[in-house]
Amino acid sequence: MHIGLRDTKRSIKKGIDNLNLAKSNKIILAAIVIQAIIILTRTINLEITGAITADETRYVLDGITGRIYDNVNRPIPGILNVLLFKLFRIGSIDGFLIFFPIYQMFLGSTIIITSYKIIELFEIKERAKNLTLISLLFMPTYALMSVAFLTEQLSLVFSIIGIYFAVKYIKKQDVISSIGLAVLFVCASLVREPYMMFPLFAPIIILIMFKAKRSHFIHLLLVMMITVPFIDLRLIGLSSIDLSSIFSFSLLPDITFIKCNCYTFQHDKNFHYINNYWVESDNIFINSIRIL
Numbered sequence: 001m002h003i004g005l006r007d008t009k010r011s012i013k014k015g016i017d018n019l020n021l022a023k024s025n026k027i028i029l030a031a032i033v034i035q036a037i038i039i040l041t042r043t044i045n046l047e048i049t050g051a052i053t054a055d056e057t058r059y060v061l062d063g064i065t066g067r068i069y070d071n072v073n074r075p076i077p078g079i080l081n082v083l084l085f086k087l088f089r090i091g092s093i094d095g096f097l098i099f100f101p102i103y104q105m106f107l108g109s110t111i112i113i114t115s116y117k118i119i120e121l122f123e124i125k126e127r128a129k130n131l132t133l134i135s136l137l138f139m140p141t142y143a144l145m146s147v148a149f150l151t152e153q154l155s156l157v158f159s160i161i162g163i164y165f166a167v168k169y170i171k172k173q174d175v176i177s178s179i180g181l182a183v184l185f186v187c188a189s190l191v192r193e194p195y196m197m198f199p200l201f202a203p204i205i206i207l208i209m210f211k212a213k214r215s216h217f218i219h220l221l222l223v224m225m226i227t228v229p230f231i232d233l234r235l236i237g238l239s240s241i242d243l244s245s246i247f248s249f250s251l252l253p254d255i256t257f258i259k260c261n262c263y264t265f266q267h268d269k270n271f272h273y274i275n276n277y278w279v280e281s282d283n284i285f286i287n288s289i290r291i292l
Contacts, residue, residue: 027130028116034137035108042147043101056149060096076190077151100149107153108146114160121167151191158188159195166205173209178219182226189230199227
């Protein structure tokens with residue numbers, strides 16, 4: 001009878017655990033659905049109005065023409081765009097409009113799931129986890145960047161997965177987490193220059209949890225070997241900050257939108273002067289571009 005009661009308790013506990021898992025899955029699914037609605041709204045708006053920022057236009061043209069933007073300081077987004085555009089055979093704006101929501105949903109879903117995993121590592125209450133996850137989608141900065149074909153979303157993916165490994169290392173001090181946080185922080189710094197702070201901080205995480213053990217020394221050595229070759233303090237630009245520019249309010253002339261009235265690409269060898277810089281368009285150009 002005692003054994004039967006113990007089995008009953010185990011069954012009840014297992015059922016409760018499965019119920020909590022189902023609830024967490026529903027919250028993640030709800031967050032992904034909300035993210036999908038936001039991305040589809042931007043995609044429809046892009047198709048109807050053609051409103052696209054200058055940086056997005058450059059990334060699209062570079063991806064189509066096979067040109068890598070800044071292959072020295074931040075090579076990952078340019079290389080990734082070229083590879084993805086070739087893989088999906090994107091040679092027109094129509095192809096990009098199909099690729100855009102799929103790509104953004106992959107990045108957005110990765111951020112949502114990883115965020116939930118980080119919250120789980122902190123072992124906070126279920127309601128707090130759910131509120132934190134849902135509120136992420138409505139943060140102004142994230143809501144805007146998650147629907148833009150820019151490098152901010154990609155750098156956030158690398159950094160947030162790196163943060164997951166950092167928190168996991170603090171919990172477990174395992175070699176996989178130490179390598180993971182180092183590699184992903186380096187990748188984030190190769191997407192956006194300000195993320196160079198992450199590789200700088202990576203060894204500090206190891207030192208915070210450092211103990212006089214052989215394994216911890218190996219972890220520190222591995223992280224240093226991965227991060228140090230990619231650390232360039234000049235990219236942070238702390239020594240070149242002009243305080244007068246910080247308090248300058250002449251921001252409006254720098255904000256430019258490009259509107260494509262006709263979503264057709266034609267083959268030709270040409271150069272195009274868009275948004276105050278020349279865009280080399282090998283065998284391709286856009287019809288009817290009007291700068292607002």
